[in-house]
Amino acid sequence: MSERVTLFIYDLSHGMARNMSLGLVGRQIDAIYHTSVVIFGREFFYGQGIMSAIPGTTPHGQPMERVDMGETEIPQEVFMEFMDNMRETYTADAYHLLDNNCNNFSNDVCQFLVGKNIPDRITSLPADFLNTPFGQSMRPMIEGMFGPSRHTPSPSPFGLPESVPSSGLSTNSFSAPSAITGGATVPFMTDLSLLRGTIQNNTATVVYFTSATCPPCRVIAPIYDELVLSKGSQIKGVKVDIGMAQAIGRAYEVRSTPTFMFFLRGEKFSQFSGADQAELRSSIDLLIYSAHPAHPHALLSLHQYKGLSGTPIVFNSLDNVDPVFAKLKTFLPAEKGLTEADIKQLDKIQAWLKKRAAAKVNQTPEPTMGELGPSWKPLLTKIASILPYENQFPLLDILRMLVLHARVAEVYAKDGNHTLINTFKAVATHGNEGSKPAALMTLRIACNAFSTPLLGTYVLSSAARESTKQLLVTTLLSTVDQQRQTAASLAFDIGVKVAESRSRAKDTVHPSLGGDILEDLEEDWNMECLSAISAAMEKETSEEILHRLVASVANFIYMEEGHSGAVLMNILGVPDVLREKVQNKVVKSANVVGLCQEVQEMIRTAVEAQSASS
Structure with a gap:
């Protein structure tokens, strides 16, 4: 007997x-959606975990809209089992x-029940919000409360958010800038307090004092905008209209406009008054040079290194789905075998992976998470508990294929x-010799974790990084x-993740796009990884x-602050x-020889810079 499925939509x-x-x-934005x-x-619904109530009696009152999602043939007992399994993902x-909220929950439930997504205007709201200047300014605070988000804001000119259109309204902190044709401002x-905080919290800041008259x-003004924005994260630019912000004008003793003040690490560095383009340009360049002395690696011509792919190496083959499942079933002992429901669920996983494989080849739609079945994850955990470690490699190969899917990875x-x-x-x-196939499949799972930003971040998080490092050290x-x-x-x-994080760590506009994800990696952790890599080389x-x-x-080690990694590589004799390796013809290809030479130069220049600063 079919059952009607209805989506309740609320405006919080x-x-x-x-x-x-x-x-x-x-x-x-038409509403702050709860579904x-x-x-x-x-x-x-999802809040403090998965919850349920008599329709219309939740604390959210009556919905503003009811959407008929269709009918489902799934029995109530199967649905309740699905809910129990979902509780592992949708915990309090x-x-x-932004990433794991009531609307994600509703979407997963509707996909399972009727194979449909909830309206896009609801699921796209986090990305829409983050693509506004206000959303980007709020992102660090939100991520400070909930953790990094998988949503990536769309870039705008100069890599910075466009200004908020003038609407006659202003907040306590910002007022809308004048429209400038053809770019961001x-x-x-x-x-005043926000300005002082900005000056204190940025290494290099320039403040442009202006007035409407x-x-x-x-x-x-447009020249100032272009100069500041073209420098990206090297400098923080601000405008102050002293007619609207008289307290700021008095505090900084601005006597005329335009006046430009330059601040280095919170202290006034220089200032001048007048609309002199050449002086403005040279003053900005001098401030940046004083704030960010060139890293020794920035002076090197690193053609081979800069030609390396920034894409992680993954093992994305889905060609051997049937043989892997057949092998797994031969290992399952009869006395501790699977139930009929388990076998059906295992078959669903197999069919789901085969549909993914076919979708890649034929450019057909990907299977939904609902098609994967309600208890796929508990079943894999159950099988792992049944099988001895040396027989787990087909199960691990299945997991390798599954984590390539973004929602499974999530x-x-x-x-x-x-x-x-x-x-x-x-x-x-067990040791990497304990079961060579199992160790190999586990390494491939670890590599595939980097196919999605969220799971790649997780395996290097404080909860996981020690185990990731141990896996690396054990197998190199x-x-x-x-x-x-x-x-x-x-x-x-x-290394790709570390380099990506370092390159974004100084991005004051989008700090959460990767720069703050790995900046708390302990130096000891990096050093242990490098030591193991050095021994392997x-x-x-x-x-x-x-x-x-x-x-x-x-x-x-590229552009590393403090040069500790390069110094360690020098101590361990990596340049030698x-x-x-080059002299003995172990390395022959021109690109690999060139990369070896460039790494030697990275180490040499970093060690010299570290010695000079000691």
Whole structure:
């Protein structure tokens, strides 16, 4: 018997978003959506975990809209089992305002019940909000409360958010800038305490004091915008209209406009008055040079290193789905075998992966998470508990294929049981020689974790990084070529993530796009990884594996603050090892030889810079 599925849509702002969003965030937002799913006479929603109530009796009152999602043939007992399994993902602690909220829950439930997504205007709201200047300014605070978000704001000119359109409204901190044709503009500030905080919190800051009655100000303003925005994260630019922010004008003793003040690490560095373009340009350049002395690596011509791919190495083959499942079933003991429901669920996983494989080849639609079945994850955990470690490699191969899917990866990234980390630990426990196939598949799972930003971040988070490092260290010196090659791939992927994080760490506009994800990696953790990679390079005789190891070292030490990684590589004799590999013809290809030489130069210049600063 079919059952009607209804989506209840609520507006948590009670109409305020529709009336005020354009003025506040520069974009029309019709509602702050909360959704729930009504089926089997109950209203299911996500808040402090998965909850249910008599429809219309939740604390949210009556919905503003009811959407008929269709009918489902799924029995109530199967649905309730699905809800029980979902509780592992949608826990109270796993709630994320942007990534794992009530609307994600409703979408997953509707996909399972009727194979449909909830309206796009609801699921796209976080991305729409983050693509506004106000949303980007709020992102660090939101992520400070809930953790990093998988949403990436769309870039705008100069890599900065466009200014909020003028609407006649202003907040206590910002007022809308004048429209400037053809590009983004530096924001205005009207709050004295916010300005002081900005100056203190940025290494290099320039403040442009202007006024509405100043003709030269209108001439120099677009030039100021272009100069400041073209410098990206090297300098923070601010505008102050002293007619609107008189307290700021008095505090900084501005006597005329235009006046430019330059601040280095919170202290006034210089200032001048007048619309002199040449002086403005040279003053900005001098401030940046004083704030950010050139890293020694910035002076090197690193053609091979800069030509390296920034894409992680992953193992994305889906060609052997049927043989893997057949092998797994031969290992399942009859006395501890699976139930009929388990077999059906295992078949669903197999069919889901085959549909994914076909979708890649034929450009057909991907299967939904609902098609994966209600208890796929508990079943994999159950099988792992049944099988001895040496027989787990087909199960691990299935997991390798599954984590390539973004939503599956998200489940494991938010897994309170740390299933992946326990898998990594098993290699260290049994030794990489204990079960060579299982260790190899585990390494491939670790590499595939980097196929999605969220799971790649998770395996290097404080909860997981020690196990990830131990997996790397345990396998880099394996006697099995394929295992060492995959371990070198993992080292490369970790290096890519470290380098990506470092390149974004100074981005004051989008600090959460990766720059703050890994900045708290302990120096000891980096040093242990580099030590293991160094030892592996010394013993390695395969050029292909050496290429990945050398590339990982380059990513670890390039533009590194403090040069500790490069200094360690020098102490461990890595430059000599690389020279010997080239001289002994272990490394022959021109691109690998060139990379070895560039890494030697990175180490040499970093060590010299560190010695000079001591």
